[in-house]
Amino acid sequence: MSEDIIAALKENVIQGRKTIDDEGIDEALSGKPGVVELTRSALDNNIPLETIINQGLTAGMQVVGDKFDTKEYFIPDMLASAEAVGAAMEILKPLLEASNIETKGKFVIATVKGDIHDIGKNIVAILLRGAGYEVDDLGTDVPTEKIVEVVMESKPQFLGLSALLTTTMLVMGEVVEALKKSGIRDKVKVLIGGAAVSDEYAKEIGADAYCTDAFHAINVLDAFREARV
Amino acid sequence: MPREGILVRTPYERITDEQVQQIHHASMEILKDPGLISFNKEAAEIFHGNGADVTKVSSGDNPCWLVRIPEKLVLSAVDSTNKTVKLGARNIENILVMKGDEPRVFFITGSETNTWLDVGFQTYVRKSEPATEIRVPEFHPRRGTVADLCKSAHVCEHLQTVDGYIRTVNIQDKDITEDNKDVNKFFASLNNTTKHVMSGLTSLKQLDNVVRMAELIVGGKEQLKENPIISFITCLVKSPLQFVEDTTDTFIEICRRGLPVVVSSSPQAGTSAPIKEAGIMAQINAEVLAGITLSQMVNKGTPVLYGSVPVRARMDTLGDSYGSVETSQYNIDCVQMARFYKIPNYSTSGVCDAKVPGQQSSIERLFSDLVVTLSGPQFLHCAYGLLDCNAIFCLLQAVLDDAHFQMIKFLLKPAPIGEKEIAETLKQIREVVATPDKMYIRYIRPVMRSGEISSPYPFEGDLTSDNVFAMAYERMNELLAKPVEHIDSATTSKIFQEIPGLLPRLNVYEERR
Numbered sequence: 001m002s003e004d005i006i007a008a009l010k011e012n013v014i015q016g017r018k019t020i021d022d023e024g025i026d027e028a029l030s031g032k033p034g035v036v037e038l039t040r041s042a043l044d045n046n047i048p049l050e051t052i053i054n055q056g057l058t059a060g061m062q063v064v065g066d067k068f069d070t071k072e073y074f075i076p077d078m079l080a081s082a083e084a085v086g087a088a089m090e091i092l093k094p095l096l097e098a099s100n101i102e103t104k105g106k107f108v109i110a111t112v113k114g115d116i117h118d119i120g121k122n123i124v125a126i127l128l129r130g131a132g133y134e135v136d137d138l139g140t141d142v143p144t145e146k147i148v149e150v151v152m153e154s155k156p157q158f159l160g161l162s163a164l165l166t167t168t169m170l171v172m173g174e175v176v177e178a179l180k181k182s183g184i185r186d187k188v189k190v191l192i193g194g195a196a197v198s199d200e201y202a203k204e205i206g207a208d209a210y211c212t213d214a215f216h217a218i219n220v221l222d223a224f225r226e227a228r229v
Numbered sequence: 230m231p232r233e234g235i236l237v238r239t240p241y242e243r244i245t246d247e248q249v250q251q252i253h254h255a256s257m258e259i260l261k262d263p264g265l266i267s268f269n270k271e272a273a274e275i276f277h278g279n280g281a282d283v284t285k286v287s288s289g290d291n292p293c294w295l296v297r298i299p300e301k302l303v304l305s306a307v308d309s310t311n312k313t314v315k316l317g318a319r320n321i322e323n324i325l326v327m328k329g330d331e332p333r334v335f336f337i338t339g340s341e342t343n344t345w346l347d348v349g350f351q352t353y354v355r356k357s358e359p360a361t362e363i364r365v366p367e368f369h370p371r372r373g374t375v376a377d378l379c380k381s382a383h384v385c386e387h388l389q390t391v392d393g394y395i396r397t398v399n400i401q402d403k404d405i406t407e408d409n410k411d412v413n414k415f416f417a418s419l420n421n422t423t424k425h426v427m428s429g430l431t432s433l434k435q436l437d438n439v440v441r442m443a444e445l446i447v448g449g450k451e452q453l454k455e456n457p458i459i460s461f462i463t464c465l466v467k468s469p470l471q472f473v474e475d476t477t478d479t480f481i482e483i484c485r486r487g488l489p490v491v492v493s494s495s496p497q498a499g500t501s502a503p504i505k506e507a508g509i510m511a512q513i514n515a516e517v518l519a520g521i522t523l524s525q526m527v528n529k530g531t532p533v534l535y536g537s538v539p540v541r542a543r544m545d546t547l548g549d550s551y552g553s554v555e556t557s558q559y560n561i562d563c564v565q566m567a568r569f570y571k572i573p574n575y576s577t578s579g580v581c582d583a584k585v586p587g588q589q590s591s592i593e594r595l596f597s598d599l600v601v602t603l604s605g606p607q608f609l610h611c612a613y614g615l616l617d618c619n620a621i622f623c624l625l626q627a628v629l630d631d632a633h634f635q636m637i638k639f640l641l642k643p644a645p646i647g648e649k650e651i652a653e654t655l656k657q658i659r660e661v662v663a664t665p666d667k668m669y670i671r672y673i674r675p676v677m678r679s680g681e682i683s684s685p686y687p688f689e690g691d692l693t694s695d696n697v698f699a700m701a702y703e704r705m706n707e708l709l710a711k712p713v714e715h716i717d718s719a720t721t722s723k724i725f726q727e728i729p730g731l732l733p734r735l736n737v738y739e740e741r742r
Contacts, residue, residue: 016674023675076673083671122666 002047006056009038009088013060014067016080018087025077035084039091049092049101053132057085061130079123082130089129103134105225109160110138110147112175115168120194120214124160127214133158133221144171148178151188157228158221160191161207169196173205180206189224191217231315231324232392234335235641240568240605243561249569252562255511256518257300264297265470265519269477272296272523279526296472296519303518306525312571314489314532316393316608317456319446320423320714324456325393325608327534329571332605334641336634338385338613338627339395339462341429345373346585346616346623348702366698368585370621373398375405375417375732377622380709382421384624385613387708390634393425394418395462397614397622402732409730411435415442415459416724416731420716427460427491433479435730440486442728445720453488460489462536462575465523466516468496472523480520484527491575491608492520493536497549498559500542506555510562513539517563521572534608536575537563540618543582549618551580552593560597561604568605576606579630584617586626586698595633602637625698628705632687639683 015024017034024030033041035057042052064081067073089096089103096103107128111121118140125137138150151159159179163169172192179185185206192202193211202210208224211217244252266286267273273294277283282297316325325335347369355361377398385391396414405413410431418426419442430436443459444450463480467473483490494516496502502509517535524531539559543550550556560576567574578601583590598611611634612619614627661669676682687704690696716724718738725736733739 022671025674025678074677076670076677079670080674118666119668122668123670126666 002042002045002051005038005042005045005047006051008033009035009042009052009056010060010063012038013057013081013084014063016064016077016084018080018084022080022084035088036091039088043091043095049095049099052088052092053101057088058132061085075123078130079126082127084130085132086126086129086135089132089134093134104132105158105221106134106136106154106156107158107160107221108136108138108147108150108154108156109162110142111140111162112147112168112171113141113143114171115163115165116140117162117164117194120164121160121162124162124193124211124214124217127218128221131218131221144175144178147175148182148184151179151184152182156188158191158224159188160193160211160217162192163194163196166196169194169201172197172201172207176206191220193217230322231326232322232335234325234333234392234607235602235638237332237334237603237605237641238643240332240564241561241600241603242565243558243604244565249565252507252510252514252566253569255507256515257303259470259511259515260298260303260519261300262297263470264295265466265472265516267294267296267472267477268292268474269472269481270294271481272472272477275481275523275526276302298519298522302526303522306522307518307570307572309525309529310521310570310572311530311532312573314534314573314607315457316425316427316460316489317447317453317458318393318423318425319419319458319716321456323392323424325425327573327607329573329607330568331607332568334602334606334609335392336390336609336611336613337393337395337425337427338381338391338397339427339610340612340615340619341396341399342615342620342622343373343399343401344370344617344621345377345398346370346621346626348623348625348698350699350702363694364699366586366625366702368623372401373622374402375400375413375735378414378417379421379735381614381622381624381627382418383713384627384705384708386422386424386713387711388613388627388631390631390638391424391613393427393608394422395427395610397627404732407432408434409732412438412442412728412730413732413735415439416728416735419443419446419458420721420735420737421713423714425460426458427462429462429464430479430483433475433482436479436482436486438728438730440488442724445724445727446716457489457532460491462491462493464493464495465520466492466494468494468501468516469512470516470519472519477523480523481527484524484531487528487531489532489534490524491534491536492517492524493538493575494520495538495540498539498541498555500547502539504542506558506562509539509559510566513537513559513563514566518570533572534575535563535567535570535572537567538577538610539563540580550582551577551597551618552582552589554596556580557597557600560601560606564601564604564606573607575608575610576601576604577610577612578602579612580615580618581612582618584621586616586623586629590616590626591629591633594630598630598633599637599640602641625701625705628701628708629688629697632701635687636683645681 017024019034541555578597579594581593688697688700
């Protein structure tokens with residue numbers, strides 16, 4: 001029974017079916033439980049959290065990643081799967097907090113003040129959730145003071161700043177300066193992304209990394225984690 | 230089911246209905262005065278026998294006749310011409326059905342070039358930074374051979390957008406003569422593609438051998454009429470307004486056999502036709518109509534295509550400039566004229582002035598391929614792989630052309646907008662707007678898998694460097710490695726027994742022994 005649930009959970013992650021209403025790719029799964037329902041079912045059947053995460057969610061995402069690498073899957077597939085995993089992690093979050101199992105890390109993300117563009121930011125948030133990070137998305141047009149306040153309070157390991165415009169990218173530098181003034185710059189890795197910015201700009205403002213896209217962001221975060229270990 | 234081609238629902242029209250009428254009337258005037266010079270006696274006699282005013286104008290070694298064709302003769306011929314032409318294929322799923330009043334486009338290769346362009350890659354190292362290398366394509370021209378023709382037909386068999394095959398390269402092997410060229414070029418083409426095969430004829434003496442070969446493949450005379458797997462293109466008219474002696478003989482004999490044939494004219498604006506659009510159009514239309522009239526007088530109902538290969542002269546050399554914008558304009562005008570007569574049109578695009586694959590060739594061919602397709606010709610001879618007007622063929626270029634024809638075909642798909650789609654859209658918008666992320670991405674997946682989203686350019690590199698040629702070359706070799714459905718062993722054996730002049734090396738079954 002437990003094995004069946006985990007196998008179905010993995011398969012539904014691969015199919016990118018968040019709930020029973022989702023289409024997925026394989027029509028045979030239509031109307032059957034999705035990742036959300038299967039995660040609840042796994043908990044009801046007392047399947048250990050680690051098994052749900054490692055053998056169901058992470059194993060499924062691994063297959064999705066492989067399919068993406070071989071161009072069988074495209075970004076919409078990856079996002080659907082990541083979104084499904086993100087929803088499962090929301091269900092598991094209280095239990096994780098009560099246990100000793102750690103997530104891959106806490107990531108706060110925001111589009112800086114003056115900029116309302118959020119497609120790239122949202123994609124990063126979804127994929128990072130799917131990759132096992134705990135993501136706090138502050139939204140768009142977020143004031144610098146608000147970002148600093150959240151970093152001070154929730155103590156994330158990573159902060160992602162997004163800006164599309166050449167005018168608003170300057171705010172990223174202001175955020176880095178504000179973190180310095182608050183004495184918490186060295187407590188958090190600052191990553192920047194968006195059409196207007198570059199690796200060179202990241203260095204110029206004192207950010208820790210520039211991410212070209214959401215996949216790059218995952219790689220950068222994983223690299224920071226490994227360096228920390 | 231025949232091939233679908235691509236239906237152009239609202240064809241681009243360059244000239245107005247009034248201008249179409251003006252060109253038509255001017256052509257009728259031209260056919261009456263000055264008329265055409267026929268260097269072919271039989272054609273002159275046929276015109277005379279059908280009521281045209283024919284006068285012998287020179288005697289001696291090159292006798293010729295002035296033929297003045299009355300309008301009613303032309304209109305009667307246009308009337309009796311089949312408005313639907315079927316071009317058969319070894320694989321019946323590759324049959325092409327062309328209706329003169331339906332702008333359904335089929336993409337076909339051709340024409341015949343003398344030079345085959347080999348492609349190789351050289352690696353260059355940056356002097357100041359030896360670790361940096363780039364691969365650069367090099368092109369090596371040489372005379373075309375029958376093996377090249379086989380390769381070209383083989384690859385075109387596998388190119389998705391190629392609907393039919395016109396031989397792309399003139400076979401110039403040492404053992405190819407005027408007497409065996411036709412049978413070998415038709416066999417090499419037919420044996421390597423299951424699509425329709427069209428070609429010109431080098432020697433009239435070979436016509437019956439070529440027709441017999443096709444009959445053996447499809448199973449007999451009647452079967453060939455039902456499924457004409459071969460057709461012919463003849464340039465019986467030499468501009469301005471002359472029936473050539475030998476090709477007119479060939480044309481008459483093809484018509485007698487009732488096989489599909491293109492009446493092709495290729496005047497050059499500025500030299501063999503007036504430089505102004507009205508002039509070249511009135512003349513080419515007259516020339517093609519004269520050929521069509523002859524076809525119907527020889528054998529009423531002969532399936533003919535209104536063949537137009539107009540071109541503007543280059544101002545620097547007075548050579549052809551197929552890459553010029555005017556050339557596309559003339560072709561579009563011709564498409565409209567053919568549609569006016571409801572006769573399927575053989576049109577031209579993609580012929581470029583560039584001599585090697587590169588930016589110039591891409592720009593010139595994509596421009597004309599797109600605009601001429603939009604006008605809705607039925608048989609678009611769109612020069613897959615041709616370079617330097619029609620002097621060079623490069624297989625790599627043909628593979629590149631297939632990629633942009635995929636884009637053109639996608640562009641012309643009908644717009645999927647209707648009540649069902651609008652209802653779905655409204656539901657989707659309401660759902661998404663209510664979510665925090667406000668993204669439609671989850672709705673992409675079913676659409677993506679239904680084929681409603683166009684594929685990315687197949688030779689896209691890593692976006693920081695241009696690897697188009699290397700990737701297309703790889704694709705070309707993949708296609709060459711894919712098997713083709715050759716003519717079966719028993720039929721091949723019969724063909725080699727019955728048809729003289731075939732090169733033994735073309736018998737794939739003998740080669741395998």
